[in-house]
Amino acid sequence: MATTKKKMVQWDPAHVKAELLAKYPTKVARKRSKQIMINEALENETPEITANVRTTPGIITMRGCTYAGCKGVIMGPTRDIVNIVHGPIGCSFYAWLTRRNQTDAGTDGENYMNYCFSTDMQDSDIIFGGEKKLAQAIQEAYDLFHPRSIAVFATCPVGLIGDDIHTVTKKMKEKFGDCNVYAFSCEGYKGVSQSAGHHIANNQVFRHIVGENDEEKPGKYKINLLGEYNIGGDGFEIDRIFKKCGITNIATFSGNSTYDQFASAHKADLNAVMCHRSINYVADMLETKYGIPWIKVNFIGADATAKSLRKIAQYFGDQEFIDQVEAVIAEEMPKVLEARADVRTRTEGKTAMMFVGGSRAHHYKELFNEMGMKVISAGYEFGHRDDYEGRQVIPDLKVDADSRNIEELVVEQDEKRFNPRKSAQEIKALEDAGYEFKKYDGMAPDMDKDTLIIDDLNQYEAEKMVELMKPDIFCAGIKEKYSIQKLGVPMKQLHSYDSGGPYAGFEGAINFYHEIDRLVNSKVWSYMKAPWQNNPQLSASYGCE
């Protein structure tokens, strides 16, 4: 039976906002109201949004916990560090290979990605303390694998009972002598979201690993790629392009990475930042301590990829390198443009919504633009104001009890290894030519006027938005997937990519075009009716009758 439901193509953002808030008690509505912004997209004058604040208890948030951000997001993709979770087994199990961060297993045999290491805390450990058990677990991992590094992650009960994981790891490091052992106080409750976990993880990587290997690395154009996690093989595609261009990627933080990559990161001459949210402070620290400048890049979208490659080439400034980058773009683009022209005949004018993490809800707009699709609403789960409004707001960010909870490392110039890669004049010459260092304008200026930007969207609001705005596709994560599909709208996971990817770079763009084309042009979800929608009256009789 054909569906007779009419699409609501016109909606008023003020009406949608009012509808979203209508069900809440006054106090909650007041708070949520500040996190729901009708975009004005005024040049250089983005309205303020409330972000990085606690979710109101009772609301079913899309967010994850601090432990997830530390163990899963930042440290998860590195293959040769044994990651031991100190806590109940569930915390390990749910972080075990669920993020689809891929790795090249390497030839040295050091790949611990498939393993799930846990101290498996029991009631008695909670009562009597778990430090001895942790020391035993570290010893056991060392004896079995002899890894170059062991990392320990605290889960909620560890903080509550006060196990001193840092003293345990320090003692074990001294005992072994040939294995770097350190810990992360990343209890799930430590911050308002996984964003706090990123910060805790990156601080410790910077403190315990970066700068450990001073060996010279070969390569003429050496960069680090910060904030790329190789989901669905994105990092493989980016590395393929880098190689063709002659770019040496010293370290990716942290997709497809190794311990040695982090240890050598101070040997690069430029830091290229993909995911601003999860790592921008590391870029700042690398600049202060070692003199490596940083730029914002984006390899999501073919046009964005070309732009980012040109930006890297312009930084180094060699004509030969610039020509090589242009040759690679010229070689890669025709097949992208061919695929784009084909899908556009079917995707032009379709609408999308994106509610993902802290950077993808912005980056993926590039790909939708390339397909002629319009993003009518977007938001981050845990972005901060600078990810919405641009880095210029950083000095005005409110420091509250939650943000104060997260350590800010104080970094100084490394006496021996600080080496400004560009002189002040060189930097100025580049800037005078329009080159932008440490610049990120955030999501809002990129969104159309009168679209809705919503921070920390929840289950209720997601369903209401779909009902009111009827997008052709909704992008979020596994927790939202099935409830959205049940509303008759296709749903694409932009965290794990479902089973797809890569979507980065040139090949990735083609993959994305094809997949979104299939999704928005398939009617399958619109035929979806729950039994009670077709037959609202159920009748039954007792078995004994």
Ligand code: CFM
């Ligand atoms: Fe950065 Fe990420 Fe993201 Fe993120 Fe993430 Fe992720 Fe993400 Mo899921 S680091 S903020 S904590 S780009 S796991 S690879 S997809 S929420 S938008």
